[in-house]
Amino acid sequence: MKFARLIHQYKYDLSSSWDKCGNIGDCIQNIAVENLYKEFGIDENEIIKINRDDIPNYSGEDVVLLMQGWFGNFYNVFPLNIPNNIKPLYIGFHLNNYQYCREKFLEDKLHEKMKEYQPIGCRDRNTCEFLKQHDVNAYFSGCLTLTYPKRESLKTQNKIFIVDIQDDVENIIPDKIRKYADKSISHQYHYKTLPVSYEETLEFEQRAKKILERYRTEAKLVITSKIHCAMPCIAMGIPIIFINNVIDDARFDVLNGIIPIYSTKSQNIDWNPKPIDIEDLKLTIKRNVFSKLVDYIKKYSIPIEIPNEPYTNTEENLVTITKQYNKGNSIKKTYNILADIIHKLRQFKWYIILQYCCKKNVVLWGASNYLREIFRKYNITNPHIIGIVDKHPYLKGKVLQKYPIYSPEEIKNINPDKIIVTVVNNNKDIILEIENFLKKNSLTNIKVKNLCDR
Numbered sequence: 001m002k003f004a005r006l007i008h009q010y011k012y013d014l015s016s017s018w019d020k021c022g023n024i025g026d027c028i029q030n031i032a033v034e035n036l037y038k039e040f041g042i043d044e045n046e047i048i049k050i051n052r053d054d055i056p057n058y059s060g061e062d063v064v065l066l067m068q069g070w071f072g073n074f075y076n077v078f079p080l081n082i083p084n085n086i087k088p089l090y091i092g093f094h095l096n097n098y099q100y101c102r103e104k105f106l107e108d109k110l111h112e113k114m115k116e117y118q119p120i121g122c123r124d125r126n127t128c129e130f131l132k133q134h135d136v137n138a139y140f141s142g143c144l145t146l147t148y149p150k151r152e153s154l155k156t157q158n159k160i161f162i163v164d165i166q167d168d169v170e171n172i173i174p175d176k177i178r179k180y181a182d183k184s185i186s187h188q189y190h191y192k193t194l195p196v197s198y199e200e201t202l203e204f205e206q207r208a209k210k211i212l213e214r215y216r217t218e219a220k221l222v223i224t225s226k227i228h229c230a231m232p233c234i235a236m237g238i239p240i241i242f243i244n245n246v247i248d249d250a251r252f253d254v255l256n257g258i259i260p261i262y263s264t265k266s267q268n269i270d271w272n273p274k275p276i277d278i279e280d281l282k283l284t285i286k287r288n289v290f291s292k293l294v295d296y297i298k299k300y301s302i303p304i305e306i307p308n309e310p311y312t313n314t315e316e317n318l319v320t321i322t323k324q325y326n327k328g329n330s331i332k333k334t335y336n337i338l339a340d341i342i343h344k345l346r347q348f349k350w351y352i353i354l355q356y357c358c359k360k361n362v363v364l365w366g367a368s369n370y371l372r373e374i375f376r377k378y379n380i381t382n383p384h385i386i387g388i389v390d391k392h393p394y395l396k397g398k399v400l401q402k403y404p405i406y407s408p409e410e411i412k413n414i415n416p417d418k419i420i421v422t423v424v425n426n427n428k429d430i431i432l433e434i435e436n437f438l439k440k441n442s443l444t445n446i447k448v449k450n451l452c453d454r
Contacts, residue, residue, distance in 0.1 A: 001302045004048040004063035004086070005033040007205070009196040020194055024187035025228030027208035029069050029092070032144040032232070036289055037066075041307055050086075051201075055079035058086055064296050066289075068092030068123070068144050070251075072101035073110060080113045087300060089292055091121035091141045094251060095130065097369060100394050102130065111136050121288070126250035142285045143254050145228055146278060148235040151216045161185055161215070163224040168264050169243045173223065174271055182218075185211055187226050221273070227251055234258060235282060239273045250369070350451060351378040354385065354420075363416045364388045365434060365448075366423035367400050375401040386416060408437060411446070418447045 008026045037047055048063050052071075056079060067090045071078065082088055095102060105111065111134040114120060121141030122128035131138035151157075162170070162181040170178065189204055215222065215233050222233050225244040231254070233240050242255060243262040252261055258276060262269050294306055351374060354364075364371065367390040374380070380401065387404045390396075395405045406414060419438075423430050434448050 001062040001064065001300055002046050002048055003037055003042050004050050004065040006030050006052045006069055007049045007201050009051040009201050010053060020191045022189050022191055022204060024189060024208045024211060025226060027205045028145055028228045028232055031205060031208060032147060033066050033068050036144060036147060036286065040290055040293055041305060053077040055086065056081060056083065058083055064089055066091060070094050070096055072096045072098050073105040073108065074099045074101055078110065080110050087296060088117050089296060090117055091289055091292060092123045092144045093120055093127065094123040095127045100392060124251055124254040126253050141288055143231055145231040146235045147282050147286050148232045150279065151236045154217055156217050157220050159218045160221045161219050163222060163226060163229045164188065165223060165225045165243065166245060168245065169225060172264050177271060185214060187229055227255065230255065234276055234278060237275045239275050241273060347374055347377060350374050351380065353451060354380050355382050358382050358384045360384060360417035361386050362418045362420050363414060364422045365419050366390060366421060367395055367405055368423045370424045371422040372400065386414060411443060412441065416446060418449060421450045
C-alpha cells in the first residue's frame with residue numbers, strides 16, 4: 001500500500017459555464033500535503049496523485065489518501081462512495097455550500113456514509129460544527145497550509161504584495177502603500193483544456209511553488225483577500241493584512257484567533273502588522289497528521305518505518321492554542337470581540353424587522369447563509385412573510401424554516417406588496433437586478449427594500 005494526495009483536474013462538465021479559471025490555492029493545499037508526507041519519511045516517488053473530482057473511479061493500487069481541501073456535493077463528483085482501494089484520511093476537510101452543496105449533502109444522506117471514516121478532521125470550525133450537528137464525529141484539525149516552514153531573514157524581503165483583492169478593497173489602502181505595491185502575483189489562472197490534462201495540472205503546481213518562493217524571498221508585507229495566500233504566508237512568518245467583504249464566508253473562520261479579518265468598513269486597520277509566530281500551532285497540526293498516519297500504518301500493516309516522535313491527537317490543543325493568540329494580542333482581541341458584538345446586533349436587528357416590522361405581504365429575496373443562520377437562531381413567525389425567492393433552480397419548491405421557496409418567475413403569481421433583499425454581499429447590484437426584472441415584467445408596483453440598509 002502507498003500514500004496518495006490530491007490534484008485538481010476539474011473533470012466535471014462545466015463546458016457551458018466555466019471560463020476554465022483555476023485557483024492556485026488548490027495547488028498550495030496539495031503541495032502542503034506532499035511536504036508533510038516527505039517530512040514523515042515517505043519518498044516523493046511513492047506518492048500517488050489522484051484527481052479530487054474522480055476519486056470514485058480510481059482503480060489503481062491500494063493507497064492512503066489524505067483528504068485535505070475544498071469539497072462540494074455538486075456535479076456528481078463528491079468522493080462518496082469511495083472505492084475499496086482508497087483508505088481516506090480526513091484532515092483539513094472543508095465542505096462548502098456553493099451551489100447549495102450542504103443541502104444536497106444532507107439530501108443524499110452523505111453524512112451517514114461519512115460516518116464510516118470518522119473522525120473527520122475539519123479545516124475550519126464551521127465545517128466541523130455542521131458535521132457535528134448531523135451526528136458525525138468531527139474535530140477541528142486546522143489547515144495544512146499553516147505548516148509551511150518558517151523562512152529565514154533575507155535582504156531581498158522588501159516588497160509589499162497586493163494579491164487578488166476586491167476592487168473596493170484597493171480603494172481603502174493608503175496611497176503610501178498602494179503606490180509602491182507589487183501586483184504581479186495572482187492566484188487565478190486559466191487552463192487550456194477541459195477536462196484539464198494531467199500535465200497541465202502539474203504545470204500549475206509548479207507555478208504555485210514559484211509563487212510561494214517569491215513570498216518567501218521577496219515579501220515584507222502581503223495584502224490579500226485569499227485565504228490560501230494568507231495562510232502559507234503566516235506560516236512562513238510574513239506579515240499579513242486580510243481584507244474581504246464576503247463576511248459570511250464559512251472558510252474564513254480558520255483564521256480566527258490568528259490574524260484579524262477586516263472588511264472595507266473596518267475601523268483602525270493595522271497597516272503595519274507584525275509577523276505572527278505560529279510555531280506552536282504548526283507543530284500541533286503536524287503532530288496530529290503524523291499520529292493519524294501512524295494509526296493507518298498500523299491498521300493496514302503498511303511496510304514503512306515509523307519515525308520515533310511523540311505523535312498525539314491534538315483537537316483540544318488546536319482550539320486552545322488559537323484562543324491564546326487572541327489573549328496575547330489586545331488589538332486583535334478587541335477587534336474580534338467588537339466584530340462578534342456587531343454580528344449579533346445585526347442578526348437581532350434582522351429578526352426585529354422580519355418578525356415585527358413587515359406589515360404588508362412581503363417576500364424575502366435570497367435564501368442566503370446569513371438568513372439561514374437567523375432562522376436557526378430565532379423563531380420568525382410573521383404571517384405577512386409569504387415566501388422566499390431565490391433564482392437557483394435547485395431550491396425551487398423547497399422550504400426554508402416554514403417558508404416556501406419560489407423562482408423569480410413565480411413572483412407574478414405570489415403578488416407581494418414588497419420584496420426585502422436578504423443577501424448580505426453585493427446587495428446593491430442585486431437590488432438593481434431585481435428592479436430591472438420587475439420593470440421587464442411590468443411589476444413596478446412592487447417595492448424593493450434592502451434589509452442591510454435598514
